[in-house]
Amino acid sequence: MFAAATQRLEALAATWARRRQGDDAHAVTLQRRRIYILPTRHGLVFSAMLFAMLLASLQYAASLAFAMTFLLAALGLVAMQHCHNNLLHMIVRLGGADPVFAGEEAVFRLTLDNGAGLPRLDIVAENADSKAGPVDLDAGASATLQLHRPTAKRGYVELSRFSVATTHPGNLFRAWTWVHMDARCLVYPAPAARGRPPPAGASLPGERAMQRREDDDFAGLRTATPSDPPRRLAWKVYARSGQLLVKDFAGGVEQPQLFEFQALRDLDVEEKLSQLTRWCLDAAEAGTAFGLVLPGENIPLATGERHLHRCLRALALFAERP
């Protein structure tokens, strides 16, 4: 019950903070007015102990007992300042998030910059789904933390609210700030299971004659361009010489494929997208040129990683027009 009440209280406080802070840019310098601080449980017990000590000191009028009580109290107060200061003027930057497939965890990178000449210790970042850290920042140093969010469906997943907190020094106080960055991660459709081959009719009619020649005759190496599929890269050569080369095959390119949304009549929209995702991935892996025909968007035949991501992005953000 106590935990539930605390949670409700925290939610209220967070809403209030959101209202007063507004949205944050992708790089936030933590100013005084947005750093909150409260004693931890340990801190509360510590202050209860100090109160008991104060009573006993008054009772016995013992000077050294007073001295100890006051020294510990002063230590607690100074620790409070240091705890607050441990976050003050630190810069929290969004480092971005790479696209993931639905069902995977989206990973948001946060970069913490300590521009000050003092170290910052025990910094923790936390959102509703994950906790990152603790991390120590030396004077002038930076560190990257990763916050996770689960994904269920394609589209965008928002990072929403997260906190950056610290209990250093001594775990007596917890200082924290809430950050609301407009950060989102692209979620591709989850690829369908392998098995369904691309329909033959999807191929371009003019290129049907090129089907099945002696594909695998190794012809030689040439300099790589960004559009070359990764599986053709000559990694062993790269490891030896540092030069990025591509294996050329005498069989030439495999037959280019055009994947059509409308051709998958037996599936619903999401299943179609999943299936198209699977085919795009397979084609990219095989190094085949491929294209995508969606209602309202055509992506012409091409190869390469950028092309693949372009296709997947289109699939992720696909919206059927009424």
Next chain:
Amino acid sequence: MTTLAANTTGIARLAWAAGLVAAASLLHWTSLPPWMPAMLMGCILWRFGARLLRWPLPGPWLMRILTLTSVAAVLAEFRTINGLVPGSALLFVMLALKFLEARAPRDQMILSLLAYFLVFASLLDGGGPLEGLFLLAFIAVSTLGMLQVGRQGTLLATRPTTRIAGKLLIPAAPIMIVLFLLFPRLPGPIWSIPGTNSSATTGLSDSMSPGDITNLGLSDEVAFRVEFHGQPPPASALYWRGPVLTNFDGRSWTRPAGMRRSVEDTIVTQGEPSEYRVTLEPGARGLAFALEMPTAWSAQSRRHSLRMTSEYQLLIATSDRPNDRVIYSVTSYPNHRAIEPLTASEREIFTRLPAGSNPRTRALVASLLEDDPDAATIVERSLDVFRGSDFFYTLTPPALGQHTADEFIFETREGFCEHYASALAIMLRMAGLPTRVVTGYQGGELNPIGGYHVVRQSDAHAWTEAWTPEDGWTRVDPIAAVAPERISLGLTRGNAAAPSTFAGRIGNLTILRQAALAWDAVNTYWNDWVVGYGPALQRSLLEWLGFDRPRGHHLLWLTVGATVAMLVGLTIWLGFASRRHEHRDPAARVFARFGAALRRREIDLPHPGETPTAYAARASRLLPEARDAITAIAACYLRARYEADASGAALRELKAEVGDFTTRYARASR
């Protein structure tokens, strides 16, 4: 790899906790029965054994049994858990057991609080400068421990921990001093404490039975310290009057009960008065000591009040705090006459002796009276008895039988002040002179460093007081007659038969003696200004600060105000230190703009430690169409930032390139 790191971390944490626990218990080792420190050490050893050698730790049931047994043992030892020492003992045992089972962070928290409390408990009954130093050291070490235990990550290295602890402790010190000086102190306790008489105290008691004592243990403990305003009287006049014993039952002299009359106005003063301030050590049990005869007195604290009995003895209305040091000022006249008018029945009281006791002494007194019945000379002639014969002053006299005076005067002839005072008093009473025994202290050692006199328990003395209608009560000190050097030099240094106390042994070693004197002076200042800091000194501090009629709430506001002011100062100072060093370099600012532009194309900002060249390479890979522009900007930035660029050409070029890049590839669309 990771398990090893976790392991060493665990051991380091354990070592920290063990060190804290051992340090916290240190001040109690002497005051508690020896099995308790042994138990603590055992628990620490057990814990380390479990950690390093995989010894089994006690399960919950064994733990419960251990707890119950230890509490029972403490109860058996002290018969109570009330009071400072039994309470500390219980805390001590709990700390040892808690250490044995402390695993979770919550346990460590409880452990650290128990440790703080244990140290705190040892400070409640006073504490000297050494305890003060210990306290500082303990807080410093425990702060290091608190930092380590409070760590979320792995333990910190020693050097940065020490630096952080310093950053916490140095600003804490002035706040502590302000709180110490200004936090309102209460004149009395909050609730009354049940009697704490069990603690053994040394010093004078309310009775005296010389025949029973065969070895007078003299301790070097300080009874009280005296600061004279002006020239102190000569050593031979330093008679510090304490309990006056009037009733004799054949063996013991005891104090009378009740007040006969007020005698304050019966003192006729002559000559110059002596004014001085006395600081009584704790444990005087309501007895105050003053030079004969005191005419005016006042206690420094409102908690204490002094009064005079009908025997010219000063008593303190005892405070509820047995460990208080009582400070009072007295004006005494060494030259005086105490002319109390005694009634016939009172004279009978002061000449009363048990029937049939000391027949040989009675015969001796009878023969003296036959020679000359004059009361004035009978005192001198009685003293002659002790002067003429081979009486011997010793602190280890033989025991005396039924007739103590007979055996002392005619057989053993060995004794210390109590034997002489008692025997003389018996003789004078037999002669019909109202007589009583006065106990107290004689002498006192001047501490030239502190400028005050120290009176020790070894200065305890007893003398006789006889009454005549003309002169009233007159002091008769048989020791001054028998061993005058005892009076002028002090006992331990004046008599070869004295036991070799510490002070006696080092008496000739001047350097050690000087050190002892200096240490005593340190203690005195400590007692006056630190231990003795209470409502009275606080009031004078406020008056010095300019408050006309200081009140409690003045102090409270001052405390709060000063503390808040210091914290605000600290905040400003810390805020300064943590302020971000802004990019002063214009090239870095332009490059940051470029980074923001790339960010719009979903290319991450430079990772920590990524060089501009590596960053540019990464950006080019993700944005191949802008490869040339990106490479050019990176090269330009490096030139503008790190090469001599007096004309600013490189910077201008960088600005142009970045502007160009932004419009072509990364227009701010949103």
